[in-house]
Amino acid sequence: MILITNISLTERAAPHFRRKRLAFRADPGEVFALVWVSNHADADGTPVPGFEPGYMCGPVYSQGLASPWALAQLPDGSQFYFMPRFTWSAQEHYLVDRQGTLFSIAAATG
Numbered sequence: 001m002i003l004i005t006n007i008s009l010t011e012r013a014a015p016h017f018r019r020k021r022l023a024f025r026a027d028p029g030e031v032f033a034l035v036w037v038s039n040h041a042d043a044d045g046t047p048v049p050g051f052e053p054g055y056m057c058g059p060v061y062s063q064g065l066a067s068p069w070a071l072a073q074l075p076d077g078s079q080f081y082f083m084p085r086f087t088w089s090a091q092e093h094y095l096v097d098r099q100g101t102l103f104s105i106a107a108a109t110g
Contacts, residue, residue: 001065004072004084006093007105013098020057021078030059033081034096034103054102055082072096 009017024032034055040048060069060081070088073079082105088094092107 001067002070002088004070004088007072008075008095010095010097013096013103016098017096026059029061029063031062031081033058033060036083036085037102052100054099054104056102
């Protein structure tokens with residue numbers, strides 16, 4: 001598993017992320033993560049209009065976490081796990097942003 005330190009929060013994402021991080025209460029064996037949500041449907045299976053895929057905050061079990069999961073360490077020292085949806089590069093800087101109710105992670109230049 002790679003450790004990503006070239007990552008930070010945008011001003012738009014920071015308050016939402018910090019609120020979620022502070023409210024997180026892990027059960028035994030769980031860690032804080034940004035988990036990819038690719039679609040969202042109503043109870044009847046109908047796709048929710050306007051839904052855009054993104055990352056939501058939630059728990060994952062630490063046992064067995066390995067590649068393709070990554071551990072991100074923000075400048076303030078806080079950490080979270082996530083599964084990158086991009087090819088990580090040591091030369092890039094990555095931003096966690098907020099889009100609607102979910103988060104995105106992308107290269108600052110991309």
